[in-house]
Amino acid sequence: xxREEIVETLISLCAKTYRKNAADLxxxxxxxxDLKGPSVLFVGLTSLIESECDVMLSITEAAGAKTIGExxxxxxxxxxx
Numbered sequence: 001x002x003r004e005e006i007v008e009t010l011i012s013l014c015a016k017t018y019r020k021n022a023a024d025l026x027x028x029x030x031x032x033x034d035l036k037g038p039s040v041l042f043v044g045l046t047s048l049i050e051s052e053c054d055v056m057l058s059i060t061e062a063a064g065a066k067t068i069g070e071x072x073x074x075x076x077x078x079x080x081x
Contacts (some may be wrong), residue, residue, distance in 0.1 A: 001053060001079065007072045009052055014068060017045045027069030055079060 001009070007027055015022035018035045029035065031042065046062045049055070049071075055078040065071035 001076075003072060003076045006053060006075050007068065010049065010068050010072055010075070013045060013048050013052065017041055017048065025068065027067060027072065029068045030066055031068075032066065049075060053079070056081065 011022050011025045011029075014020065014025055014029070014035060018037050018041060020035065025034075042063065043059060046057055046059055049062070050057055053075050055075055057074065057078065061074060062071060065074055
C-alpha cells in the first residue's frame, strides 16, 4: 500500500471506530483531542489496522502516534516486516 492509501484506510477505520464522519478527519486529526474515546476503542482500532494493512503493531507503538498521519507513518514503515 502507498502511504496515501494507508491514510485513506486509517481515516475510514477511525471514522468507523470512533463514529465520526470520515470527511471531518485528516492526517492532522489527533486521537486525544479530536477523536477522544475509551482506550478499548484504540485497541480495537489497532486490531483493525493489523487486519486491513497486514502489519503487526503493538498497542504501545500505536499509542505513541498522536495523529492519524503519525500512525500512517508507523504502518507504512512496518509493511513487509
